[in-house]
Amino acid sequence: MVNMDVLKEKVGKKAVDIVKDGQIVGLGTGSTTHYFIKYLGERVKNEELDIVGVPTSYQSLILAREVGINISTLTTLGDNEIDIAIDGADEVNSNLDLIKGGGAAHTLEKLVDSSAKEFVVIVDESKMVDQLGKFPVPLEIIPDALQLVKNRLIDMGGKPELRMGIQKDGPVVTDNGNFILDTKFNEILNPADLEKELNTIPGVVENGVFAGLADKVIVGKMSDIEEFDRD
Numbered sequence: 001m002v003n004m005d006v007l008k009e010k011v012g013k014k015a016v017d018i019v020k021d022g023q024i025v026g027l028g029t030g031s032t033t034h035y036f037i038k039y040l041g042e043r044v045k046n047e048e049l050d051i052v053g054v055p056t057s058y059q060s061l062i063l064a065r066e067v068g069i070n071i072s073t074l075t076t077l078g079d080n081e082i083d084i085a086i087d088g089a090d091e092v093n094s095n096l097d098l099i100k101g102g103g104a105a106h107t108l109e110k111l112v113d114s115s116a117k118e119f120v121v122i123v124d125e126s127k128m129v130d131q132l133g134k135f136p137v138p139l140e141i142i143p144d145a146l147q148l149v150k151n152r153l154i155d156m157g158g159k160p161e162l163r164m165g166i167q168k169d170g171p172v173v174t175d176n177g178n179f180i181l182d183t184k185f186n187e188i189l190n191p192a193d194l195e196k197e198l199n200t201i202p203g204v205v206e207n208g209v210f211a212g213l214a215d216k217v218i219v220g221k222m223s224d225i226e227e228f229d230r231d
């Protein structure tokens, strides 16, 4: 049995090597980027790097602070560009299209990842798929839109489920105060079209399909580490 956590640590540690002194770095969310942020903090401390991190969630903000990474936000950065964003994913296909949002952070992740000059995804090998869609697509929605969005998703052939909290009664409430509808589609033949269509539903803040955004995917495997670049 492969321990995915070992692979997450392996790839998170590896990604730290591509960050250069003086860069503004988008900090993704999740258990893989946890390792990236942790080891980036070690590099910042040991090599006295001048790095500014732009977190994509309270989770990455709190961890980055703990490990001594200076923090900024998209608002405070103004027109200073993010040099590189490093983030995890729930599924990756051979086109480097992604499903994200397993941690309900995909709205800010999409903003930060889209704002970066380079967007690098780090995953363990279990995330690589032939076709996206086994993992339900998370949609962040305004709470008042729950019924309308559910109906529209069902009309589109989706099976939406309101994500429920763990050790918290009722639904998950995102960092932005919204709900998450995890939506299973039978098959996702065209991720870019689905991404656009989902965002046209009134009340949808953002969906977890990231089509055509990743520049590079680094995959932690038992045997080695493999890298895929957008052509």
Ligand code: 5RP
Pocket: 028, 029, 030, 031, 032, 033, 087, 088, 089, 090, 099, 100, 101, 102, 103, 104, 105, 106, 109
């Ligand atoms: C959070 C995300 C994560 O990047 C994604 O869920 C992968 O998480 P993990 O590294 O824990 O497997 O999109 O919203």
